[in-house]
Amino acid sequence: MKKSITRIILLLIVVTFGGAMYYLYQKNAEDPIVYETEKPSKQNIIKKTVATGSILPLEEVLIKPNISGVIEEIFVEGGDYVKSGDLLCRIKVVPNLSALNNARNSIEEAKIALDDQLRNLQRQKGLFEKGVISKVDLERAQVSYDQSKQSYGAANKNYDIVKTGTTKGFGNSANTQIRSTVSGMVLEVPVEVGNQVIESNTFNEGTTIAAIADVEKMIFEGKIDESEVGKIKENLPLEITVGAIEGTTFDAILDYIAPKGMEENGAIQFEIKGTMAKQDSIFIRAGLSANASVILARADSVLAIKEALVQFDEKTKKPYVEIDNGAQQFERKNIELGISDGIFVEIKSGITAEDNIKVWNAIEKEEGGQEDS
Numbered sequence: 001m002k003k004s005i006t007r008i009i010l011l012l013i014v015v016t017f018g019g020a021m022y023y024l025y026q027k028n029a030e031d032p033i034v035y036e037t038e039k040p041s042k043q044n045i046i047k048k049t050v051a052t053g054s055i056l057p058l059e060e061v062l063i064k065p066n067i068s069g070v071i072e073e074i075f076v077e078g079g080d081y082v083k084s085g086d087l088l089c090r091i092k093v094v095p096n097l098s099a100l101n102n103a104r105n106s107i108e109e110a111k112i113a114l115d116d117q118l119r120n121l122q123r124q125k126g127l128f129e130k131g132v133i134s135k136v137d138l139e140r141a142q143v144s145y146d147q148s149k150q151s152y153g154a155a156n157k158n159y160d161i162v163k164t165g166t167t168k169g170f171g172n173s174a175n176t177q178i179r180s181t182v183s184g185m186v187l188e189v190p191v192e193v194g195n196q197v198i199e200s201n202t203f204n205e206g207t208t209i210a211a212i213a214d215v216e217k218m219i220f221e222g223k224i225d226e227s228e229v230g231k232i233k234e235n236l237p238l239e240i241t242v243g244a245i246e247g248t249t250f251d252a253i254l255d256y257i258a259p260k261g262m263e264e265n266g267a268i269q270f271e272i273k274g275t276m277a278k279q280d281s282i283f284i285r286a287g288l289s290a291n292a293s294v295i296l297a298r299a300d301s302v303l304a305i306k307e308a309l310v311q312f313d314e315k316t317k318k319p320y321v322e323i324d325n326g327a328q329q330f331e332r333k334n335i336e337l338g339i340s341d342g343i344f345v346e347i348k349s350g351i352t353a354e355d356n357i358k359v360w361n362a363i364e365k366e367e368g369g370q371e372d373s
C-alpha cells in the first residue's frame with residue numbers, strides 16, 4: 001500500500017515538472033514583444049481656444065428721417081461710398097389734415113392781428129402829425145405792427161412746412177432731403193420708392209433709410225463658452241478665419257470680454273470683440289461668419305513629442321518617458337513639460353532630439369507573419 005502511494009506521488013511530481021518544462025519551452029519559443037520608437041521633433045506649438053461669431057463694422061450708423069412721409073426718390077444703393085452731407089433720398093410729405101387745418105387757422109389769426117396793428121399804426125401816425133401823441137407812442141405802434149407782420153410770415157412758412165416738409169429759404173436744410181451724417185460705405189438701403197417712412201422722435205425710433213459704416217474698420221464679434229472664458233484676457237492676439245475666404249487668416253486683438261454671460265441652449269456664453277488689422281488687398285464683407293482662435297500661448301521651433309508618449313508616475317504624478325538603450329531595453333527618464341496644443345507637447349528638459357522614445361503599442365506577429373501595431 002505504501003509503495004503504491006509513493007509511486008503515485010512520484011508520478012505527480014514527474015508530470016508537474018514535465019508540464020513546467022513544456023510551458024517554459026513554449027514561452028521561449030514565442031517571438032519577443034517589440035515596441036516602436038519615435039524621436040522628438042521641432043514643432044511650433046500654439047495653445048488656443050476657438051470662438052464662433054461674425055465680422056461686423058466697428059461703427060454702423062443708421063440713417064433715419066426726422067419727418068414722416070413717402071419715399072419719392074433714392075440716390076444711393078448698397079456698396080456705394082458716400083461722404084458726410086451727401087444726399088441719400090428725398091421724401092414726399094403726406095400732410096396730416098388736422099395739423100394742416102391748424103396751420104391754416106394760424107395764418108388767418110395772424111392776418112387779423114396784422115390788419116389790426118396796421119390800422120392802429122395809421123391812426124397813431126395821424127395823431128402824431130397833429131401833435132397829440134409823442135414819438136415814443138408812434139414807435140411802439142410801429143414795433144407792434146412789425147411783430148404782427150413777422151408772426152404772419154412765420155404762420156405762412158409753418159403752413160408750407162406742414163404741407164410740403166420744406167419752405168422757401170431752407171435749401172439743403174429741408175427735412176424732405178435725407179442726407180448722410182457720416183462718411184463710409186452704404187451697407188444696405190432697406191426702403192424702396194413708394195415706401196412710407198416714420199420720423200424718428202422720442203416715442204418712435206423711426207424707419208431706417210440706410211445703414212452706413214467705415215468698412216476699413218472691422219471687428220470680430222463672437223461668443224465663447226463659460227468653460228473657456230477664464231483662460232482668456234484682453235489684448236491677447238486673435239487669428240480670424242472667414243468661411244467665405246479660404247486659405248487666409250486675419251490678425252486681430254481681443255479688446256472686449258463681456259462681464260456678464262447669457263444663456264443659450266442651456267450653456268452660458270460670453271460675448272467677445274476683437275479689432276481686426278486694416279486690410280489693404282482683401283475686402284471683407286460685413287456679416288460674414290467667422291471663427292476666432294484666441295492665442296493663449298505660443299512656442300516656436302521647440303523640442304516636442306506627441307502627448308500619447310508621455311506617462312505619469314502613479315504616486316508623484318510627474319511625467320516621464322522610456323528611452324530605448326538598444327535591443328528593446330528601455331530606461332525611464334523624467335521630463336519637464338511646457339505648453340501643449342492637444343497633439344504635441346513641449347519638452348523643456350529630460351531628453352534630447354536623438355533619443356528614441358518608447359511607443360506604448362506593442363507590435364505582435366500574426367499567423368501570416370505580418371506585424372500589426
